[in-house]
Amino acid sequence: MAITIKEVEYIARLANLEFSPEEKERFTHQLSQIIDYMGQLQQLDTEGVEPTSHIIPVSNVFREDRVRPSLPREESIKNAPDKGEGFVKVPKFLET
Amino acid sequence: MDYEAVIGLEIHAQLLTASKLFCGCSTRFGDPPNHNTCPICLGMPGVLPVLNRKAVEFALRMAVALHCRTNPFCRFARKNYFYPDLPKGYQISQYELPLAEGGYIDIEVDQTKKRIGITRVHLEEDAGKLLHEGLTESDSKSYIDFNRCGIPLIEIVSEPEIRTSEEAYEYLTQLKTILQYLEICSGNMEEGSLRCDANISIRPAGSSEFMTKTELKNMNTFRGVQRALDYEIKRQAEVVEKGGAIERETRLWDASQQVTIPMRGKEEEHDYRYFPEPDLVPLVTDESWVEEVAHTLPELPTAKRDRFIREYEIPKYDAEILTQSSPLADYYEQCVGYCHNSKAASNWIMVEILRKLKEDNIDIEQCPLSPRALAELISLIDKGTISGKIAKEVFEDMYQSQRSASEIVQEKGLVQITDQEEIRRVVSQVVESNPKQLEQYRRGQTRVFGFFMGQVMKATQGKANPQLVNKILKEILDSS
Numbered sequence: 001m002a003i004t005i006k007e008v009e010y011i012a013r014l015a016n017l018e019f020s021p022e023e024k025e026r027f028t029h030q031l032s033q034i035i036d037y038m039g040q041l042q043q044l045d046t047e048g049v050e051p052t053s054h055i056i057p058v059s060n061v062f063r064e065d066r067v068r069p070s071l072p073r074e075e076s077i078k079n080a081p082d083k084g085e086g087f088v089k090v091p092k093f094l095e096t
Numbered sequence: 097m098d099y100e101a102v103i104g105l106e107i108h109a110q111l112l113t114a115s116k117l118f119c120g121c122s123t124r125f126g127d128p129p130n131h132n133t134c135p136i137c138l139g140m141p142g143v144l145p146v147l148n149r150k151a152v153e154f155a156l157r158m159a160v161a162l163h164c165r166t167n168p169f170c171r172f173a174r175k176n177y178f179y180p181d182l183p184k185g186y187q188i189s190q191y192e193l194p195l196a197e198g199g200y201i202d203i204e205v206d207q208t209k210k211r212i213g214i215t216r217v218h219l220e221e222d223a224g225k226l227l228h229e230g231l232t233e234s235d236s237k238s239y240i241d242f243n244r245c246g247i248p249l250i251e252i253v254s255e256p257e258i259r260t261s262e263e264a265y266e267y268l269t270q271l272k273t274i275l276q277y278l279e280i281c282s283g284n285m286e287e288g289s290l291r292c293d294a295n296i297s298i299r300p301a302g303s304s305e306f307m308t309k310t311e312l313k314n315m316n317t318f319r320g321v322q323r324a325l326d327y328e329i330k331r332q333a334e335v336v337e338k339g340g341a342i343e344r345e346t347r348l349w350d351a352s353q354q355v356t357i358p359m360r361g362k363e364e365e366h367d368y369r370y371f372p373e374p375d376l377v378p379l380v381t382d383e384s385w386v387e388e389v390a391h392t393l394p395e396l397p398t399a400k401r402d403r404f405i406r407e408y409e410i411p412k413y414d415a416e417i418l419t420q421s422s423p424l425a426d427y428y429e430q431c432v433g434y435c436h437n438s439k440a441a442s443n444w445i446m447v448e449i450l451r452k453l454k455e456d457n458i459d460i461e462q463c464p465l466s467p468r469a470l471a472e473l474i475s476l477i478d479k480g481t482i483s484g485k486i487a488k489e490v491f492e493d494m495y496q497s498q499r500s501a502s503e504i505v506q507e508k509g510l511v512q513i514t515d516q517e518e519i520r521r522v523v524s525q526v527v528e529s530n531p532k533q534l535e536q537y538r539r540g541q542t543r544v545f546g547f548f549m550g551q552v553m554k555a556t557q558g559k560a561n562p563q564l565v566n567k568i569l570k571e572i573l574d575s576s
Contacts (some may be wrong), residue, residue, distance in 0.1 A: 014176075014367055014369070016178050053372035053374075053378075054372070054377055054378060058377045059169075059377050059378045059379065059380040060377070060378075060380050061146060061147065061376075062146070062148070062149035063120070063146040063148055063149065064148075064149060064150075065113045065149065065150035065151070066115060066120060067115045067120055067121070068115070068134075069120075070120075070121045070131065070133055070134050071134050071135070071138075073131055076130055076133040076138060077130050082237070084232065084233065084239075085129075085231055085232065085239070086129040086130055087129050087130065087227065087231070087239035087241055088239070088240040088242070089233065089237040089238070089240070090180045090237065090238050090240060091236070091237065091238070092234075092236050092237055093180070
């Protein structure tokens with residue numbers, strides 16, 4: 001199954017990524033190969049096999065509802081390129 | 097043409113756990129920005145979330161209270177999207193196999209009962225908070241506080257079975273009361289611990305088709321939800337009447353203008369690419385766990401209301417008001433326990449106590465008057481020690497000074513005059529000193545009876561027993 005350049009652009013947009021025309025071309029080809037391989041897997045007979053999202057037979061790993069110290073604020077927002085008054089700042093965008 | 101609305105509500109309720117859903121950061125409201133964050137809720141690479149057991153238990157409580165069937169095997173999923181309030185780039189939520197499905201709530205509008213189906217109840221984490229105003233560079237920047245990131249939420253999705261804005265309001269009120277009875281959510285919509293989005297479309301009345309819907313957001317009060325829905329029903333009907341088509345879009349409620357407006361800017365792609373969260377193992381809620389939760393569930397609002405009507409023989413209206421919150425219901429029950437006058441207790445609480453609480457903007461838990469103190473006041477009226485009118489005055493004093501009713505009555509000499517001789521003396525005096533009114537009475541103008549009553553009560557500072565005054569006054573006037 002072939003992936004189109006439009007689909008690559010769509011996925012790039014969802015992932016917030018920008019690509020050059022050459023990259024888009026390359027990924028179109030590579031993604032098609034991956035999808036083809038998935039096609040091969042699809043041919044396997046999985047009748048009677050439960051869909052698996054976790055391969056280890058473990059469930060219910062919990063923590064108790066206890067507060068533990070958080071990071072000091074200087075630490076937690078250290079990586080942000082822009083900050084002030086204890087907040088992380090981003091270019092203005094409005095919902096309305 | 098007549099239209100009917102098809103409304104489905106999506107509610108997010110913050111759970112009252114002490115720590116977040118997947119990490120030990122505090123969930124406290126109102127802390128300075130970015131104080132309660134850690135590598136897990138900030139989505140640093142390589143960290144592992146661990147599920148808060150209490151959050152699951154709280155969510156199960158709601159699932160059971162809403163008569164849902166819980167999925168014994170459920171799992172978490174990643175909902176992927178970019179937004180500045182979501183540091184991980186995905187929200188841990190549930191998609192296939194949510195915690196619970198298929199429940200209902202019974203509501204009542206205009207004396208008609210209606211059952212609203214619940215599609216699902218699932219657990220997810222909250223996102224951060226965005227501030228667009230009020231900070232130094234707000235004209236060019238948006239500010240982000242990640243404290244809210246990772247606070248546990250339950251999402252409760254209704255079936256599209258709501259038909260009017262009143263039904264939506266009732267549904268929300270019921271849901272909030274249940275959440276508060278279960279002590280799993282504060283229900284405070286202004287603080288954002290309860291949020292409501294609505295999906296709404298219209299169709300010709302009686303049709304069973306589903307038409308294009310719009311999604312409404314940004315309603316901050318229950319009335320706001322109701323008004324936004326009313327506005328949207330009207331707007332959609334106007335578009336259709338003019339031959340236009342409803343656009344599938346998200347609209348924001350503008351409370352100051354009382355209108356819904358389309359969300360501006362790039363319409364987000366609704367392609368969340370859900371997939372099972374690899375960092376969390378499945379959640380198994382077996383029958384014994386669900387049963388344990390069901391057993392520890394408190395009496396719910398509707399059941400309590402019905403019991404109040406039956407057990408205390410009070411009108412349905414009273415029972416509904418008294419069971420609005422579980423602490424208020426407790427207050428009432430304690431008060432009745434002391435004074436054994438269920439209707440009087442109901443009246444005093446509904447009229448006087450609730451008025452006071454509203455004036456002072458406090459909850460029943462902060463009421464300076466204990467149920468026992470109020471019960472004592474009621475007993476003093478029942479025993480005839482004071483009149484109902486005097487009791488109002490004593491009540492004000494009690495509420496202010498927190499002294500007991502009997503203490504105030506003693507000190508202020510408010511004990512009701514029940515001595516017939518004394519009353520007779522006052523009545524005679526009043527009648528003698530008002531010959532003009534007496535003459536009117538004799539001529540058949542019985543309206544002046546009220547005037548004499550008033551004068552006697554005034555002369556006794558309201559302390560005379562009104563029934564006795566009435567009786568004696570009649571005797572004296574008729575024989576004068």
